[in-house]
Amino acid sequence: MKFKLILVLQLFLFFMLIATGINAVQSFINFYEIESFDFSSRFQLEVAFSIFKVPLIVLIPLIGLLFRNRFGWILINQYFYFLLFNLVFSAYEDWIYDDWVNDIRYFLIFVFFLVFSLVLIFINSNNKIFVKEFQMDKKRKSQYNLISAIIGFAFSIIFFVLKN
Numbered sequence: 001m002k003f004k005l006i007l008v009l010q011l012f013l014f015f016m017l018i019a020t021g022i023n024a025v026q027s028f029i030n031f032y033e034i035e036s037f038d039f040s041s042r043f044q045l046e047v048a049f050s051i052f053k054v055p056l057i058v059l060i061p062l063i064g065l066l067f068r069n070r071f072g073w074i075l076i077n078q079y080f081y082f083l084l085f086n087l088v089f090s091a092y093e094d095w096i097y098d099d100w101v102n103d104i105r106y107f108l109i110f111v112f113f114l115v116f117s118l119v120l121i122f123i124n125s126n127n128k129i130f131v132k133e134f135q136m137d138k139k140r141k142s143q144y145n146l147i148s149a150i151i152g153f154a155f156s157i158i159f160f161v162l163k164n
Contacts, residue, residue, distance in 0.1 A: 005123055006133050009076065012120065013061050020055045027051045057082070059157070073134040074148045076126050081152025084117040089160045 028051050053083060057079070064075025091110050123129065130136055136144070 005129050009124060009129070010065060013058070013065065013076070017055065017058045017062060020058050022121040024052050024055050030058055032050075045047060049148070068134055070131070070134065070136050070140075073124070073130065073136060074144055077121065077145065077148035078155070080117060080120045080124060082155045083151045083152075084114070084121070084160060085153050085156035087113050087117060089156055093160075 028048060031047060031051065061076040061079035064072040064079075066072065069073070087110070094106070125141065129139065130141055131138060
């Protein structure tokens, strides 16, 4: 059996969904224990939606795995760009408001996740995945990368605005 790069992406996305889903359920349970949850309260519905919006975003690239065409590839790649831009925006926010950012550990963690996001984008843009798995033309790779980067950047801006 040959090692396939698409399996790395599928496993990563699957584990991201499991991790974010478990985190969201735990947050919801903690919120439910603090307050008696009532679905008629607008505030509590907004809190519940804010808790479960991250797992909803993780579902987008998993839906992209179902489509083996350029639409699916763009959905997967835009999520990796979303991770990259979201990391940059959160680091920018931390540099403004936090004092511990000058610590070398923060910088090393930031560099690790920055390189990890770039590696995921590189793996997804690999010719084996791009041409063989998603049956796309090599000549249009830069156009599709630009489209997915714009979509990922837009999602990051929306999350940054909603968070602040």
